[in-house]
Amino acid sequence: MKVLKFGGSSVARPERILGIVDILKDYYASGDHFTVVFSAFGGVTDSLIEMSRLAAAGDDRYGEAFQAFADRHQEAITALLPEGALRKETSTKMRKSHDVLKNLLYGIFLVREASPRTMDYVLSFGERSSSYIISQVLQQAGIPAEYLDARKIIRTDKTFGSAKVNFDKSYEQIRDYYAEHSKVQVVTGFVASAKGGLTTTLGRGGSDYTASLIAAGLKADAIEIWTDVSGVLTADPRRVKKAFTIPRLTYAEAMEMSHFGAKVIYPPTLMPALHSRIPLYIKNTFDPSFPGTKVSEESSSEDEAAVRGISSINNVALLTLSGSGLFGVPGISARLFGALAQKSVNIILITQGSSEHAISFAVQPSDSDLAKKAVEEAFAYEIDRGVVNAVKMERDLSVVAIIGENMRYQPGVSGRLFQALGKNGINAVAIAQGSSELNVSVVIPKEDENKALNALHEAFFLSDYKTLHLFIVGVGLIGSTLLEQIRNQNDYLRSKLGMEVKVVGMANSRKMIFDEEGLELDTNWKDQLMTKGDDADLAVFIGRMRDLNLSNSIFVDNTANDKIAGYYAGILDESISISTPNKVANSSSYLQYQRLKSIAAKRGVQFHYETNVGAGLPIISTLQDLLDSGDQIRKIEGVLSGSLSFIFNNFDGTRPFHEIVREAKEKGFTEPDPRIDLSGKDVGRKILILARETGISMETEHIELKGFLPEGAMDAPSVDDFFSVLEENTDYFTKLYASAAEEGKVLRMIATLEGEQASVGVQAVGPDNPFHGLSGSDNMVVFTTDRYNERPLVVRGPGAGAEVTAAGVFAEIIKIGKFLS
C-alpha cells in the first residue's frame, strides 16, 4: 500500500487535477494499492479564513467571498465532469454542503465571532470539497474511488487549530476502516475529529500529517508527497538558479532542510511514518516521471557530497547578553532561556564562546523587543551592578546553513564554508554548529543572504559550474575585444574550468546597461547598449553593482579614465575584485597605489593590472615572482611602449613620421590619446609602476623624462592639431632618423630603473644593444637581478594591441575566478 498526498498547488486548477487523474490511472493500471490524500484547492483555505474574518467583523462582503468559493467549486465540477448523472450528483451534493457553510458564516456574522472551534469547522470545507469532487472525477475516469472524510478515521483532542492526535485510537480506526473498504480511498487532508464528532484540524503541514498517520496506521510501503517542485532541492531555486534536486536525504537531513524554510515537506507532521521507517518520496505533479527525492533512513555513502543542502532563514534578530558577571556562574543560561520561555519566545539559534563572556541567540524579529525586555528584567540586578551589559540587539540579519549528515566525517567543510563567505566579503556575525554536525549555521547581514546562498552553493556543489559576474566599464577597443573573447570562450570555460562568465553590467562613456542573468554578447550588444541603455553615470553604475550584491563579482575597467580609478578603493572595500589595463590608478600618487593594495589585502580580494605594463606580456607577474622568491632587482631596462616600438621599427625615412603614428593609432597600439604615448608619459607610468612593484615609493616627478618631440608639439590643443604639428615637423623626424642611421643605429624609447633612479628617453642604439632587433609592436624588458646577473632575464613580445591586451585582462578574470573557488 502506498499513501499519496497532493498539496493545494497540485489541485489549484481543473487542468492540474486532470494531470493527477492521469498519474493515478497509471498507478491503478499497474496494480498498485494506494490511497490518496488531498489538500483544499490552492488558495481556498486562505479564502475561508478571509470570509470568516469578514463575517466576524460584521462586514457583509463575506457573502461575495463565499459566492466566489462556491462558484469556484461548481466551475471545477463543470470542467472536470461531463454532463450527466455524476456531474449532477456531485454538483447537488456540493451545493448542499456549501449551504451549510453559508449558514455557518451567517451565524458568525450574527454573533461577530469565529472561535477556533468554529474556524476548524469552516476550514474543513476546503478539503472536504476538493476531495469529494476529485473522488467523483476518479470514478468517472474508471478508478473505483471512494470519498473518505478523515473525521471518520483520525481522532484528536479538542485543541482546535492544531489538535493533538490520539494515535492508538486513530490507527485502530484507520485499520478498521480500510479493512472494510477495498476501493481507492480519497481522503480529506488536514481535518480530523474529536470525541463527540467535533471537527478539528491538524495545524501546519496538516495534509502531510494525514498521509503520515494513514501510512503508519496501515504500515504502508511508501508515502508519496506530490507537490509543484521536483523534490527537495539543494537550495531555494528562487534564490539559487543552479539549485538541483537532491536524490536522497535522511529523515534528519530532510528535517533540517525543512526547518530552514525548504517548505516542501513538513517532517514534524510526518513523524508517525518516520517512526515506522516508511520511506517518503517527494515528487513533482508537473513532471511525474522525474524521480524526485527519496527520504529514508539510508544515509548517503561517504563518496557522496557531505553537504546535502543549503538553506536560510530570511530575517532574524540577534540578541547578546554579555559581561564579566556571566563567567563561571552556573545557572546563567537557565535563567536566560527560562525568562525567554516564560514569554513564549522561540529561539532559533544559540551560541556561546568558551570564554563564557557572551551568549548570543537569534529570534524572530517580531519577538526581539519582548525578548530583550524579558532578559533585561531577568538580569536587572547584574545590569544595575554593571557586571552584565544591557542586551545588545542586532537586526536585519539572516541565517544561512549547510546541512548534511556526512559533514561529521569530513574535516575542511567549515573551512570551505567560511572561505566562500570571506572571499565574497560576507561577515559572519555569529556561528552555531551542534555536535551532531548535521548543520552549520552562520548569522550574516540580511542584505548578503542571496550572495551567501549562491557562493555556498558553488563552493559545495562542484558538479555545477561557478558563475563570475562581470561589471565592465569601457567597451572601446580593448573592452569590445574582451567581450568577443568571452563570448567565444564561454563553452570551453564551462567544460574545462567549470566556470561561466556573465557580463551583468556594461558601460561606455555615454550609456550603461545591466542584466542580472547576463547580457547577450552576440554581435548586437553595442546596439543594445546604445538603444536600451540608460545614460552613463559612474556612481550609479557602481552603486548598482554593489546593490545587486552578486557572488563572484568582478569589476573591469577598460577605460583610460582617471575618475574611474578614484572609485577603486570603494569597490575593493566592497570585496569586489578588479582587473584593469587602465594605468591611471597605479601611476597616481604612491599613497593611493599603496592604499589600493592594502584594501585589497585587507578585504582578501584581488586587484590585477598585469596589462598596465607590456599589455598581455607577463612582466609584472615575473617581477613579483622574482621578488617573492627573494631575488634582488639590480636594474630594469625596457622598451615599454608598443606604439613607440611600432613607430620606430617602421620609421625608415621613406614615409613621413606622422603617417606611421597614425597607422599605430589605427592598429590600436596607442592610447586613446596618442600624445600620451609620444610624449613618453605612457612609458613613464609603466616604469613608475615597475619601480613601485619593487618597493620603491616613487612619484612621477622622480622620473627623468627626456622627450623627443619638437617644440610646441605637446601644446597642441587636440589630437588632430597634434597630428598637424607632427606633419609640419616631417623634416625634424627624418633628420632624427637619419642621424641615428648614419651611425648604423636605430631609435628606441628606453626606460631604465637602476637603484632608485628611473629615466625614460629616446636613444640611438647599435646592433650590440639588446633592443636593436625589435620588430612590430614588441616590448622587451630586461631584468638584471642577483640571480639573473651575467645573463639577465628577458621578457619579449607584442606590447600593445587589442587581442593581446584583452587576452591579458581575460586571463586575469579567470585567475580571479580560480581564486574565488
Ligand SMILES: NC(=O)c1ccc[n+]([C@@H]2O[C@H](COP(=O)([O-])OP(=O)(O)OC[C@H]3O[C@@H](n4cnc5c(N)ncnc54)[C@H](O)[C@@H]3O)[C@@H](O)[C@H]2O)c1
Ligand atoms: N591599446 C592597447 O594596446 C592597450 C594596451 C594595454 C593597456 N591599454 C589600456 O586599455 C585602456 C582602454 O584602451 P582602449 O584602446 O580600449 O581605449 P578606447 O578609447 O577604445 O576605449 C575606452 C572606453 O572607455 C569608455 N570610457 C571612457 N570614459 C568613460 C567613463 N567615464 N565612463 C564609462 N566609460 C568610459 C569609452 O566610452 C570607451 O568605451 C586604456 O587605459 C589603455 O591604456 C591599452
Ligand SMILES: N[C@@H](CCO)C(=O)O
Ligand atoms: N599605448 C600603449 C598600450 C599598451 O599599454 C603602448 O603603446 O604601449
